[in-house]
Every structure is written in C-alpha cells, then in structure tokens.
Amino acid sequence: MPRFYLTTPIYYVNDLPHLGHAYTMVNADAISRWHRLSGDEVLFVTGTDEHGLKVARAAEQNGMTPQEWTDRMSKQFVEAWEQLEISNDRFVRTTDPRHHAAVAELLGRIYANGYIRLDSYRGPYCVGCEAYYTPEELVNGNCPVHAIPADEVEEENYFFELSRFGDRLLRWYKDNPNAVMPESKRNEAIGFIRGGLKDISITRTSIDWGVKVPWDHSHVFYVWYDALVNYATAIGFGEDDTSFSTWWPAVHHLIGKDILRFHCVWWPAMCMAAGIDPPGNIFVHGWLLVGGEKMAKSKLNQVRPADLAQEIGVDALRYHLLRDTPLGPDGDFTYEGVVTRYNADLANTLGNLFSRVAAVVASKCGGLGPAPTAGGRLAHEAERACETCRSAWERFAPHEALEAAWKLLRETNAELEAAEPWKKEPGTDVDGVLGDALEVLRIVAILASPAMPVACSELWRRMGLQGTPLDARFPRDTRWGGYPGGLTVERGSPLFPRKQTAPDIR
Numbered sequence: 001m002p003r004f005y006l007t008t009p010i011y012y013v014n015d016l017p018h019l020g021h022a023y024t025m026v027n028a029d030a031i032s033r034w035h036r037l038s039g040d041e042v043l044f045v046t047g048t049d050e051h052g053l054k055v056a057r058a059a060e061q062n063g064m065t066p067q068e069w070t071d072r073m074s075k076q077f078v079e080a081w082e083q084l085e086i087s088n089d090r091f092v093r094t095t096d097p098r099h100h101a102a103v104a105e106l107l108g109r110i111y112a113n114g115y116i117r118l119d120s121y122r123g124p125y126c127v128g129c130e131a132y133y134t135p136e137e138l139v140n141g142n143c144p145v146h147a148i149p150a151d152e153v154e155e156e157n158y159f160f161e162l163s164r165f166g167d168r169l170l171r172w173y174k175d176n177p178n179a180v181m182p183e184s185k186r187n188e189a190i191g192f193i194r195g196g197l198k199d200i201s202i203t204r205t206s207i208d209w210g211v212k213v214p215w216d217h218s219h220v221f222y223v224w225y226d227a228l229v230n231y232a233t234a235i236g237f238g239e240d241d242t243s244f245s246t247w248w249p250a251v252h253h254l255i256g257k258d259i260l261r262f263h264c265v266w267w268p269a270m271c272m273a274a275g276i277d278p279p280g281n282i283f284v285h286g287w288l289l290v291g292g293e294k295m296a297k298s299k300l301n302q303v304r305p306a307d308l309a310q311e312i313g314v315d316a317l318r319y320h321l322l323r324d325t326p327l328g329p330d331g332d333f334t335y336e337g338v339v340t341r342y343n344a345d346l347a348n349t350l351g352n353l354f355s356r357v358a359a360v361v362a363s364k365c366g367g368l369g370p371a372p373t374a375g376g377r378l379a380h381e382a383e384r385a386c387e388t389c390r391s392a393w394e395r396f397a398p399h400e401a402l403e404a405a406w407k408l409l410r411e412t413n414a415e416l417e418a419a420e421p422w423k424k425e426p427g428t429d430v431d432g433v434l435g436d437a438l439e440v441l442r443i444v445a446i447l448a449s450p451a452m453p454v455a456c457s458e459l460w461r462r463m464g465l466q467g468t469p470l471d472a473r474f475p476r477d478t479r480w481g482g483y484p485g486g487l488t489v490e491r492g493s494p495l496f497p498r499k500q501t502a503p504d505i506r
C-alpha cells in the first residue's frame with residue numbers, strides 16, 4: 001500500500017487560530033483525505049510550538065506557569081481544527097517529553113558529528129520574532145517584521161555550522177528537482193544558499209523555557225530548532241526506528257512562504273548533519289491576504305475561522321479556501337468573494353442540480369431514482385473529470401480538482417435543461433437523463449468529499465446510498481454505473497441556501 005506522510009507547520013501558541021492557519025490546515029486535510037480515498041496509508045500531522053521567550057512572558061503576564069499557559073493555548077488549536085473537520089492523525093506538542101527526547105537525540109547526533117561549536121554572539125535580536133538579525137536586515141534599526149526596535153544582545157551560544165553545508169545543499173537541490181515546490185520557491189531557496197550561509201546560533205542561556213541541551217544543561221535550544229524536529233518526533237525518531245524508517249524521508253511538508261528559509265535551508269542541513277536523509281518534499285504556499293495584508297496577531301484584519309464557518313458553514317468555508325486560492329501564489333480573501341463563490345458553485349451548480357433532479361424524481365418516478373444509462377457523453381465527461389482530479393490532487397492543486405468536478409456538474413445541468421424531463425411523460429424519456437444526473441451526483445459526492453466531507457455525506461444519504469462517500473475508494477467507486485437505481489431520493493431543504501449578502505463578521 002502506498003504511504004503518504006503530510007505535515008503542516010506547528011503553530012505558535014501565542015497566536016490564536018486565524019484564517020491563514022485555516023487555509024493551510026484545510027488544504028493539508030483535503031489532500032490527506034484524497035490520499036485516504038485512493039487507498040493510501042496516510043499519516044497527517046499537525047501540532048503546536050510551545051517554547052520560547054514570548055510564551056514564557058505571556059504566561060507570566062497571565063499569572064500562569066508556561067505549562068499551564070501552553071496547555072490552555074494548545075487546546076484552542078485542537079478545538080479549532082475539530083470545528084473545521086480536520087482529520088489529522090497525530091498532534092505534536094513540543095512540550096511533550098517524547099518531543100524533548102527526539103530533539104535531544106537529533107541535535108545530540110549533530111553535536112557528536114562535529115557540526116556544533118560554542119561561541120559568543122552579539123547582534124540585533126527581535127523578541128517578537130525570537131530571531132537574530134544582521135544589521136543590514138533591520139529597517140532603521142527596527143525589526144523588518146514587527147517594526148519595533150531590535151535589542152542588542154550578547155550571549156554565549158552553541159552554533160550550528162550551517163556554513164559547511166552550502167555545497168551539499170546545492171547538490172541536494174540539483175539531485176532532487178522536486179524537493180522544493182513550486183519552482184519559484186525552489187529558486188528562492190537556492191538563491192539564498194548561493195548568497196552564502198553563515199553559522200547560526202541555536203541555543204540560549206537567557207531563558208529556560210525550552211528543550212535542554214543534552215550536553216550542557218545551562219542552555220536550551222532556540223525555539224526554532226526544537227520546533228523543526230517535530231516532523232521527526234511525530235514518527236518516533238529516536239524511539240521507534242521501524243516507525244521512523246517507515247515514514248521518513250518520504251514526507252511532504254506543507255508550509256507558508258514566511259518560513260521557507262527554516263524549512264528549505266536549515267532543516268535539510270540539520271538532517272544531513274544528523275546523518276538522516278533530508279525531507280522528500282517541501283511545498284511552499286503563499287499567504288492568504290485580507291484586503292492585501294498578511295494575517296497576524298498584531299493586525300486588525302484577523303478573521304476567526306470559527307466565526308466564518310458559523311456564517312457560511314464549515315463545508316462552504318473549506319470549499320472556498322480550496323477553490324479560490326491555489327497553493328503557491330498569494331491569494332486575497334474577501335467576504336464578497338466568499339458569497340459569490342458560494343452562490344455560484346454551491347447554491348446554484350451543485351445545490352440546484354440535486355434539488356431539481358430530486359423534484360422530478362418525485363413527480364415522475366414515484367420518488368425512486370432511476371438507474372443511469374450504459375454511458376453516453378456524461379459518462380465520458382465523468383471519466384475525464386476523475387482523471388483530472390487524480391492528477392490535480394497529486395500535484396497539490398485542489399482548485400483544479402474541484403473545477404474539474406464542477407465542470408462536470410455544469411455539463412449535467414446543461415443536459416438536464418436540454419432534455420427538459422419535467423415537461424415529459426414518465427418512462428424512458430425521463431429515466432435516462434435523471435439516472436445519468438444521479439450518477440454524476442454520486443461521483444461528484446466522492447470526488448468532492450475531501451473538500452466537503454459533511455455536505456457530500458449528506459448528499460449521499462439523500463440519494464439513498466449506503467454508508468458515506470468517505471468509505472469509497474478511488475478509482476473503483478467512481479467508475480460509471482455505480483448508482484444502482486431504485487433508491488429513495490429525499491429532496492429535503494436546500495443543501496446550500498442562497499446567501500443574499502456578505503457575512504457581517506467585521
């Protein structure tokens with residue numbers, strides 16, 4: 001059985017789940033669901049990043065211990081993902097003792113292999129980013145991200161000798177053309193490596209809220225180094241070699257472009273230094289912007305996924321995120337865009353097709369859906385849609401997969417309008433076209449189930465089918481002719497009631 005291991009970034013607990021996180025999560029979830037549908041053994045992992053100075057400070061400000069604070073904040077992510085029907089198999093928390101053990105093991109190997117040295121470091125440091133900057137990177141002395149003055153910090157730190165990995169990384173990029181996708185992001189990473197790599201400070205002595213350095217307990221690892229190791233922790237690194245070698249290095253890391261450098265330069269080099277293979281694939285997506293601005297805790301444009309889901313429905317929100325913002329470039333999120341897409345694709349194309357078919361089945365066929373024809377034009381179109389879906393999901397292009405399924409729905413609507421079964425006498429004139437439409441709806445319920453698991457299950461149930469589309473197998477169950485006919489079709493209330501105005505959640 002093919003295996004598919006997909007990770008999202010682990011989210012920093014000082015944030016609350018926002019739409020930018022939800023965008024990554026819904027894409028990762030839908031892609032994982034597609035692979036489960038295809039019969040792959042899937043491991044889909046997310047989690048929370050819980051160490052560092054910012055967390056320790058926030059805990060103190062809230063009168064809690066860092067552990068109490070992270071327990072409370074991590075739970076918000078768990079709950080947000082449950083609300084969005086995210087089907088992650090594991091959830092890594094970096095405060096878990098298993099993660100501490102994996103970090104100590106992986107960084108310990110790098111140390112044993114001679115790629116870590118002690119040195120003193122002085123430079124501008126942004127508390128907001130928990131990162132050192134070079135003086136050239138600052139904007140008028142301010143952090144380029146937070147626009148607040150950077151502190152001048154001097155510490156004795158352990159350094160990872162990243163500078164020794166430039167050639168090895170470039171060779172790795174050359175030998176693995178698909179290691180980083182899309183190509184523009186791959187080129188960005190290569191450009192960064194060609195620009196020359198400096199050794200990086202990976203420990204701190206000024207705080208103790210972190211993973212202790214195993215060979216020197218006066219230091220903890222800088223939060224980023226500990227966080228990256230979560231992808232190894234999740235599959236039992238240092239604890240269960242069979243599990244680790246089962247899933248590694250054939251991993252897909254889905255990440256946003258702001259953390260490209262950590263994932264596409266530091267992390268592969270850390271793997272090389274520890275003597276393990278670098279990750280198989282890193283897919284870098286753009287930002288989901290709201291009114292042209294990145295979502296962040298410090299910005300007013302944060303949109304709560306739960307609020308939006310309540311307004312338009314979980315499935316509709318998922319569909320919108322997958323359909324309107326392809327993975328790769330930046331996308332712009334607008335309330336008007338959500339409503340336009342919802343009405344066009346969900347209320348009209350899918351919802352109306354089902355509702356019309358169910359109405360005519362009730363009036364002309366005694367409520368029992370007729371079987372499809374042996375296969376005409378729609379059967380051919382359905383086969384094409386299935387092939388496009390397969391290829392699109394494999395390429396992390398959910399928007400193309402959904403467009404292929406909706407094209408099939410639009411063609412079915414056109415066939416129905418041309419045949420006008422509602423004007424005809426019961427019998428063969430109406431049976432064929434209704435049966436074909438029901439068969440298309442059955443196939444689309446499977447093809448779209450990774451995007452809209454709840455709505456597709458409801459559509460399935462109303463068509464009188466057994467089980468749910470989530471139990472289906474691709475391509476076995478999307479072959480033409482699977483709808484048996486003779487099942488009770490329940491029209492019910494609209495699957496997606498039309499929306500008049502943009503949701504008012506500003």
Ligand SMILES: [Zn+2]
Binds near residue numbers: 145
């Ligand atoms: Zn900053």
